[in-house]
Amino acid sequence: MYPWLDPSGRFSFFKLAVFVALLVPGIVLLWPVIAEGGATIPVKEAILESGEWTIRILLITLLVTPLRRITRFSKLGQVRRQIGVAAFCYVMIHFGLYAISQNLDLGRIASEIVLRIYLTIGFVALIGLAVLTATSTKSAMRRLGAKWGRLHKLVYPIAVLGVVHFFLQSKVDVSEATLMAGMFVGLMLYRFAHWRGWSLRSVVTLSVIAVIAGLATAGIEYAWYALATGIPADRVVAANLEWMWPLRPAWNVLLAGVAISVISLFGRDKPARSWIARLVGNNSVTAEASSR
Template sequence: MIDRSAVLPAIPRPWLDRAGRLSWLKLAVFLACIAPALYLAAAYRLDALGAKPITALIHATGEWAVRFLLFSLAISPLRRIADWAKVIAVRRMLGITVMAYAVAHLTLYAVDQNLILTKVVSEIALRLYLTIGFVALIGLIALGLTSTDAAIRNLGPNWNRLHRLVYTIAVLALVHYFLQSKIDVTDPVFSAGLFLLLMGWRVMRRFKWPERPWSLLLLAILAGLATAGLEAAWYGLASGVPASLVLAANLDFSGPIRPAWWVLAVGLSLPLLALVRRPKARAAGPAPTRRPAATPRRDPVREPLSPRA
């Protein structure tokens, strides 16, 4: 009899860990990754996306690509600050999800252009925001295709260099998001503010600044202020609105809450996580000290003791 398992390719099961056991964390993240796609498909089927459903799908898939990109960049801070080592297991899944939504974003744009590829190519070449988005997409595809264990082994140290491009890709994606949004850039400003918050944490790690609750609180405040400044600068350059009016809108709570406050709210979760972790670390207490073992005598017949690594 023919062993079908040797002929048929293995079906990906991202909810399993490396030992083949069910991981509730990976299952929850997998369901969260596909939930927006299922919702958009159902909304399209039920004709609930407005007069231009394809346009709505183009915007939604692009927005979810940016969101999942930010989620993937949040894995390292969550792992370090919350002392949650297991969360690193879902970073690859999030990266593949970003690529999938970005590819769907471009595919739907091609559908909107009646699949006339020459028109799609010319639009990408002639419109700056499309060119920037396409470059970001190429980068995401490159990172997605090299996210396998085999690629990591084959690329060696070059793998880390390649995947550091994710920060440049994120900047390009955010610029594309801003330019595509045109008038109302509330959502792009919020996404950019979260990116500044995540990159600020990486700057702290890079220069080995202390990750204490007070320093993380300062980071959250600076990220909120930078978000407000970014919003004021964008409206001032794009539409000529005085920066003072945009900044003053952040203190007017009679209307929608501005993105800077939402970034501050997200940033405040970092010192809170640090505060929750610190009592646990103190409760665990210092590791018990052990008396140094006596140095064994070397047997001239055996190999000499190897030096400590």
């Protein structure tokens, strides 16, 4: 029941730190709304920020399993549900703030969801997250059995819907949406590599994933500007070929992948370390036998 307790019921500083980290963005984005008494501008800004945090936290949820495999840090598995529930809480904040911006007019809200495709997509994603959250408990896992795993694979299409909603809502400046799309592609590549049996502890594998994800991100950005806007897509290509600040989404995705590759070098219980330990042990035995 308490987010700072581990499965055995003992206090976990790690789980508490994750809980606080998930709580802070919500406090920061809601504080201006509360301080200004629900004024229009703070509400609009909070709607955008809460939507962005929903996607970010949802992608962090998808990052937990690959990162646990890469680092062998088993405690990461203890916070996956906590992060997933946080994503649902943020999407509810997002929807609640939108309802406030519409003066809580349920008829108007319903008609907007039906008539505006990006709102329809976002609402379907919200319903999907609600279902996953409601069935994330241990009792639900026992009741659903094998069906639970299949049901929770819906997180992947839900993430796609969230990213598409982000793109459609962003309209012209899609840098953040492109970054989220690229991160999602990278996370799917990690899962594909694991499915194929490729080692997620291999720097080569992780580096290739980073490069492919970065290129895919550049391709997504190019496709959006070429198909959905009147902005010349060639400028996007030129921008991605340059090192500039702030970095283009493709560079950010590439660097994130490289960072994970570096992190893999320091993962726990690395086979290489075990091999070195055995080698040292064998040499010690040989030396001892020679001295006798």
